[in-house]
Amino acid sequence: MLDEFESQILSVSDLTNQIKLSIEKNFSRISVIGEVSNFKAHVSGHWYFNLKDADAVINCTMWKGFNNYVSVKPQDGMKVIVNGRITVYPPRGNYQIDVRSMKPAGMGELQETFEKLKQKLEELRLFDEEHKKPIPSFPQKIGLVTAIDGAAFKDMISVAERRYPLVELIIAPAIMQGGGAAESIVQSLKQLNKVKDIDVIIVSRGGGSIEDLWAFNEEIVAHAIYDSIIPVITGVGHEIDFTISDFVADLRAPTPSIAMELATPNMNEIFAFISEFAYNTTRLMKNMINDLSGKVHSIVNSYAFGYPKDLVRRQQQQIDFLISRILNDAEIKILTYKSKISVFSKVLETYNIKKTLERGFVLVKQNSKYVISASEFESKKSAQLIFSDGNIKVRT
8 A cells, every 4th residue: 555655655746736737727707805904015016915814814916917997996995806716836836817808896985995995084184174275266277187188188178278278288197097097196186286386286087987086085185185285176077976185175076077167267257257347347337426525515615615615705805905995005106206306306407507507607617626716716827718618728
């Protein structure tokens, strides 16, 4: 019997390979339900985790090429259904599930995960109103985090062109669902926060199932929205859809189109406001001018206002009277002085030497002086006789 066993002795590698072939052949396509534990997302992009229930645990591996299509990133404690095959890893002699696809075990599982994260972030006060930043009324630049090939993107551009064509849209494309979607949204948010002069950011995508929208229920997306220094508006799914990102955002819109409407003023409303403001202002100014004119007219024509004017007029009249009196007195004095001057002029005329000489008198001048008496005349000297019509020199 011992020889029979010894003739079948296998090396560890041979035995492992036979087990590997047997297991992998019989378990090439399986579906397994269980709870995720020890989940790790490697830097390479591969996922490593355990799947367990109350009595057993099995290792699982999901390669990057497959996990990109998983809508809901697994978390510890989440119940999921995985599809794949059993493989054996010879160096360790372990068997594991090579996962090809994954989905939550049911809507209740997703809702439970949603509620747990919501409660966690609520306790961290990420939803508090005091942290909400105001949305600017007249943004010059709006950042968009969305899929550029989606209908939501086209709808938002159409709304912006219709409502407020002055605004500039800065696009940061992102993956909206599946593996890597949450990381892509976070990266786009960070990029927009590095751009100068962006006034508000809209994070949006169109409608879908809860699995399609799950990227917006990821904790890293919630923290990225909360940490944004620029106000964030979310417009995810339809009106009935609520995500964790909606609770963290500064403003939640029920759809992407409404998100753009909330972010932009209405050009037609602005023009209407300007017209109405101009009309009302003009009417108000006219009414004020009329009211003030009436008040001024009433004041000007009031007795109190007219009394000072009457005082001034009486003083002016008094001044006019005094001026007239001064002028009359001056005229009288001038006439009086003119009369006196006339009298004096006539008197002076009688003392006019030329008139005297014309009457036959002669002036005698000797030694440069007039001789006024015979005793002053020197007969031995020459003298000058002055007539009315000329002078004569005489020698004695």
